Amino acid sequence: MNFAKILYGLKLNEKFLLSLRKVPKVRRTFLSEAYQCQEAWNNRLKNSLLSKINVDDFYLELNNKVESNILVPAIDIDIFTNCVQKHNYVEEIGNLLHKLRLTTETSNTLDSTHHAVVRYFIDMGEAQSLLSILNDRLNYGIFCDYLCYNLLMDHFIKKQDFASAAKTATFMMLQEEFDNPISNALAIYSCHNYLKNPDTWIEKDPETLKNEPKEEIKIRVKYLRNPYFDDHFDLWKPSDLVGKTLWWIGETMNDVIGRSCQLRGLILYNKYSEAIELLKKWKDEEIQNVVYKETIPLIENDAPDMFISGENSTESQRECQLLITDLQHSDLNNGNMDEDITNLVKKAVDAHSQEDITNQVQIYEEWIDVRMKILREQHKEREKQQRLANIENIKKELEEKEQLLTFFDNEDKIELQIEQKLEKEKLLYGEVKVTKQEEDYVPPEIKKRQNQ
Template identity: 45%
Template sequence: MWKTVRICERLAVHLKNVSNCKRTFLSDAYRCDEAWKKRLANPLLEKVDLEKLYVLISQKYSKASKANAVDIDIFANAIRGDGEEIDELIDLLSKLRRTSETSQMLDSTQYAVVRSFMKANRIDGLLTVLHDRLNYGVFPDHCALNILIDSLVKSKDYTSAARAAVLLMLQEDFENEISNALVVYACHMYLKNPGDSWKEPEPVIDKSKEVVKVRVRFLRNPYFDDHFDLQKPAHLVGKTLAMYGKHMGDSIGRTYQLIGLTLYGKYDAATSLVKEWTQTDTKQVLYRDGLELVKSELAKIAESEITDQIKALNEELKMLAAADLVNESLEAAMEKRVKDTVSQFEEKDIASQLEAFSEWEKTRQSVIDQQLAELDKQQRLENIAKIKEDLQQRERVLTFFENEEQIDLIIESRENEVEEKLTEEKPQNVEEENYIPPEVDSRARQTR
């Protein structure tokens, strides 16, 4: 009996794992896992001791405040496990960002950062690094972000998927079709299943009682760029949907554009769009469930916060009741759009990844060869300078008696220069010792 129970338990666990591993959009081939593992067969990465390399890079940075981009690349690509290497990688990325070498960061480094964090299941840390571009400067390519978003959607972590999707909006990047579709889908699923982990950063409050006054040449007026300064999740997701919906251009895109502008708080722009659609009698203008989502978002606004712009938008939305609306599911339509896009462009992305892996190895080796050549050149120049100095010393020794009179003259001239300098400084010192302030001198004269 117990044997039967154990078999059933194992079967249930197996079925659960199979269901969890079920493919969503990207195939297993898209990840190029086997080709990515082959990088470790490179002799340069195969023999790397990550602990020693980390110590060497840290020592070099502490002594000269310098970090080498190719050293960080080797460290990131040589990571095999999921232990302390991730924390060390974060530290090295921060060090590199504080040097002029940050502009030389290799593309393979940024891809390896994403894959290493994902393997270690450090998603929160990865998103922190990706969003903190000022301190880490990591800008992953489309394929890395596609793999990240797809894996987060597969695990139903829609909040993290939306946070990753926002990165492409901030870069205003529309080049990869699979990325465009996954970004919109991730944001849609986040709106359907909002999480509590993504919150607006709390403002820093200075609780110190001391008043510190600092003299400044001029005061800067507060500035909000309405892009990189966005902090609220609703605004970030809203602007993402608005931008990518506009890029799509069809009924799905128009629906997401309207949803995005509403979340983004751009009510005037949303009202103008609705007016344009109603006046031009656009066919299949919106998805009905998308329109209901917009109305529900507007209904959440407190009465004290309702403005004239919101009232105008509500009035225009009423005009859409008689418009040509699509009655199908918006989520199902977007899911089909993602699958169609993946089937059309997946092979192209896989080929570009495989080509990139090969190019990255060549680039890394080329950079190392250039640096070795530069080090060899510097060593040769130092050796030549040392040889020249030795030859000059030997020449002075061998020709001493021939040039004795000239050497004596040089020594005598230098001694005279020293004496002249001392005599010039001596009167100044005497005057300083005998100096009497004007007031004291006048009083002394009066007593006399």
């Protein structure tokens, strides 16, 4: 066989194998392409305002204002975040959001700004960077709406990154927003699948980060704050965050999935007293199919310390253990928890996705009107301030003209004002002492130079 033909065949096989590598793997996803409302979202760029914005020039203008400590209106940040489509502005957007957060304009941040930031980071493939921004609410102040939560969780679920999906669900819990059935279902699905491999989410203790060796800087403070833990925004352990998310979402559901989530969430969250009250309530009400049968071994896996009797276990842990053991003898659901949670998401999407799409398209249109209304109001305010400044200038000019025209009539009054001003300056700066040398100083005579 010709050696050239062999090489050609090898190259063809190599190309074929490379093409197979490029074929994306099909992953589970719950939301359709229509749910992204991409066409309606892109229509914002056809607006008469946004279509005229040059992103590069506009960013330079914003950055110059920020560097010069000039207050940047929140509407300008909104316009920029809604216009930007290039990947090279990921860090710049984060910096602008942080600078905005440090000014009084942060209270005027538009809802469309939050939405635009989230969608931009997802579209640019920077979802992990977005999680860092969402988690640092104090420095960035970005919060998702329901559509963004759903898109973000679905994005991570498709990648089988359940730790990031669960982290997104905890942000929704911290905002205490549980009105959207699709968001609730996706949050339960994300947390449930994340708990199958909880080691994928590693979070450092904030106190440990504070105690890391740094350059010693001493700052005088007026007083020291007493340590305070609010049991909500101060939560950092993944088990606590996921547990509280399952607990609170489970409370919105009156079925076996909701009860199973409540019980598992409370144990993860180490709220044994609340778990005891809940178990006693279910027992008194004689609820049928109270929880899934597989929930109990899952709880034993989540909190193995609670099921190990010893001196270190608390009274509430022991009582909770007895009630859970007693729960095994009651009427439990033998269904498949994984399948039922998956079906819960599918049903929620089928029932509510069209409603979410319709509402979101309407919201996009409203945001355009709100943006234009704010700009018109700002334009009117600038015109008003300009008119007031012009009036002040005219008044000042008239006063100066009046002073000139009436100078000889008010000469004594003017001289008195000058003397009073000099007296005030003496009081402020002290009387200027003239030295002997200065007193004897005689200025040279200026003689007219004669032409030779």
